[in-house]
Amino acid sequence: MKKWLLIIIIAVIAGFTLISSYNGLVKAEEEIDSIWANVESQYQRRTDLIPNLVNTVQGQANFEKETLTNVIEARAKATQTKIDPANMTEEQLAQFQQNQDSVGSALSRLLVSVEKYPDLKAHEGFMNLQAQLEGTENRINIARNKFNEAARIYNQKVRQLPTKIAAIIFGFKEKPYFKSAAGSENAPVVNFGK
Secondary structure (H helix, E strand, O other), X not given: OHHHHHHHHHHHHHHHHHHHHHHHHHHHHHHXXXXXXXXXXXXXXXXXXXXXXXXXXXXXXXXXHHHHHHHHHXXXXXXXXXXXXXXXXXXXXXXXXXXXXXXXXXXXXXXXXXXXOHHHHHOHHXXXXXXXXXXXXXXXXXXXXXXXXXXXXXXXXXXXXXHHHHHHHHOOOOOOOOOOOOXXXXXOOOOOOO
8 A cells, every 4th residue: 555655645746746737838939929929029229220310311312222222122021031939940940140240240331431421421311211220230149149149048948947848748848049140259450441
């Protein structure tokens, strides 16, 4: 009789541990999904600002058309990349990040080329859009950092015992992190001589 009671107690404890582990993983995964939605929201904000910026800059008759075309094309490519956070892979996140980095790079080139146009730089609408884009870039960075922190917490749960057992049983997999863009470890070269 004592043997059966011991087996029942062990089974109940194991069951509660499994349920608790599962619920912890679900909570951590929901946190990642929520934060991922915030990341997408900030990228969407930037995407929504781009047509206004392009329209303002196009008003300058002799502005570089190629620069504007690059911004528009990068924006279009970035809006095509969608990720389901529940099934996110490192490759998907890398492709998403690459497309978003292209937008950022095209916007940087646009803002640098604006320096040649004093009338445009002084335009109130342009200055407002530029400030909004700078603020949005900061928000994107904060959202990405929050995503990485949530992914770190979740990944720890997936890899630690006893939660690892629940993760294996119920198919919870590690989530990828945002990484810095290739070449970002090198300082940019500034040359005012040309």
